Amino acid sequence: MALAIMMASFAANASVLPETPVPFKSGTGAIDNDTVYIGLGSAGTAWYKLDTQAKDKKWTALAAFPGGPREQATSAFIDGNLYVFGGIGKNSEGLTQVFNDVHKYNPKTNSWVKLMSHAPMGMAGHVTFVHNGKAYVTGGVNQNIFNGYFEDLNEAGKDSTAIDKINAHYFDKKAEDYFFNKFLLSFDPSTQQWSYAGESPWYGTAGAAVVNKGDKTWLINGEAKPGLRTDAVFELDFTGNNLKWNKLDPVSSPDGVAGGFAGISNDSLIFAGGAGFKGSRENYQNGKNYAHEGLKKSYSTDIHLWHNGKWDKSGELSQGRAYGVSLPWNNSLLIIGGETAGGKAVTDSVLISVKDNKVTVQN
Template structure:
């Protein structure tokens, strides 16, 4: 069966590092490079193109964790500049967009940890599970130090700080190793297990019932995981995780992906795009912990298919993109916005079926 990719209406503005959801046959997308803007595309009336939805009332943010649960879009954490601050920090607030009321509301509870770059999915039980996420203290301290350096006047000082930060071991970044569960009915967070694999940021996520598949993602800044993992989240206080076949098993030059588009179409999981640094794994193997130093970020245009047992190459599509929004219906995956190799936020949107 051949892969079919079609265009749908362009976004009003380019969106990368944003959030989105598919609710009642409407696509919602915004935040990230769109600031507080939020849009909807009614798939029942595509001739209307994208419309303005209620503006996000919180701090503008990048790379928030998000998921649709019970026809509501939940947005957790992200990085943004809070009032009275001059540089981004990892945010600890949570928001929900209720499509039936067409409005945003902030949840009262503060997040137990930061979830910048985490991956979330809604379970069949009506709960949300979260994997990974940047450690708030690590991020905040590093960005604050950077904010005190004038790059033009102090280039060596900037380079020294960057090199020092990027040359740490994987475990030193302290990314979230717990698997968290959020129960919307009572707004409670709980830990349901410890991830047996290195914690990720920017991993692709797919869900089937209570089984979650996590595809690659960063394991430290600049270095991508080569693993595909599956987690059985049906237990109330335990999670079973297994390692699956990996893309590198069919492409030995594969360097892992972050910010890729992932979705389930039919019985298969599809992965399109994503970004990585060619040579990063070779640098690690030779003892260079600053694995992407001097390397150019590559945006791939490859499409991969996972049937639950093995990966195969499914084709190539247009230019390489990453850091957009991927959403799924039973028939197709929606590819919303993203970033190209020039760092430009994209307006274009597609369906993959």
């Protein structure tokens, strides 16, 4: 392991990007023509953009998101427009809920519109990627179960006994009883219609990292149920318009992480960071469904590369982090924001590059 870590180097140049205007975690982001867009999460309804090619790089505030503050939304650029999918926020009655709506942002007019389009299931903890002009969504929590949990908490008010009972009831189930989404949905922006595009032969996850290149997309780790991660890696192969699901060797074993970061640099598949509960997998396998009860959330510094059909630990982040934004930039993995130990939101960015299986980390 020491040898693998020595393969990584830390670049000492100027900061990758200027600090985000606010500490930024649990939001979403996308990149289009070298301009980065980030918003929601700890930024509330705010959105910002940054031209990465500008001589004087700075974040510029955009029109506020009209759907209220959201966490765990996803976003994607298609044909010059930014689409934002779902997320978790407050409804008109002030209750926390999962949304299944779609908003579109037009960069030319700096304006938002809510589309008359709803996914057939809630979108939170899901992933989104673009292939052949369509957005694809998979994974995420079950809308009915998640919304019901927060309805119960709202009714409990400040009754700690009732809250403890609700939490025990919510977390003390097997993974399959949470019905995480294992369907693959496609969204066609030209018709604003959702379609069935397939389903995983295994199980759905929440908070997975996603990256795609050409006809292949990878879903890495994530939650198998609330508080329990998986070390699984799934590959979706669209080659020949005949979707195939493959399962690759696991990573971050045995416990796995959620909220990690994934990207590609010089054809090397990268997986970094994430958060999880060490010992939760063993607890679950020993029959304890509330597997993370009493465990402290830990944040991974590991950087893994997929090489010759297996994962190699090939470097480390300067500090563990999770739940930021992963974007492709300069043939590298760009990480913006995230949270570190204790859930603290950060404002910096990290760039991970790979050349000849050597990892370079620029802070």
